[in-house]
Amino acid sequence: MKAYAIVGQLVGELGLKGFRLQLAVEKAQGYEGLVALLPRLREAIDARKLRAVEKILLAPDAVSVPASNAPTPAIIP
Template sequence: MSAVLIKTPEGQQAFKERSALLAGKVRSAFLLFDGQRSVSQVLAATQGLGVVQADIQALQQAGFLQDLVAHTPDLAPVDMPQRSDQDRYRDAYPLAVALTGKLGLSGFRLNLSVEGATCYADLAAVAPKIKEAVGPAAYAPLQQALFA
């Protein structure tokens, strides 16, 4: 499936309310649907987290994601504003906490560093240590959220 999906208002609200339907690995995948990445790209980026096609379909069935083409039937060019550092931080922080939290006691100090990061620059400075600790595959969604 190579469709390009976008978040719906219902999906954005569920994300803000930390809905159980958007918990764990699917929350990370949900963040990557920005109207530019295809489903295949998101699945590749979240492969290390164990996200599969069925997870994406469940988000669509819940009404949290919709096809970009269905949303813009005239296929007019969509202006995608540049993401601010604050937006990048907001998107990346939960991913960083989840990754370092899975490291257990061995990642305790790294987790404290992430939790102490209060802005984009702080989180970007800790990112290389996270990549080293979790590996490139698991780090990919965080890299996308921080630097894409």
């Protein structure tokens, strides 16, 4: 959630230039969605500004959380 908020702010600063990227960010679901967008974000946003997002998403202890519409594995007792 923290990375999503930072990305939203950074893309919002791009104005009309970042409109399509903003739509992609809004469509991204969860951790995997934001990681998949990193190449596009790196093309559009200054590397210094993007470091905080990369630190959050690519940290060794970053936890992958399934997207809200992804099937949840059944727990077998």
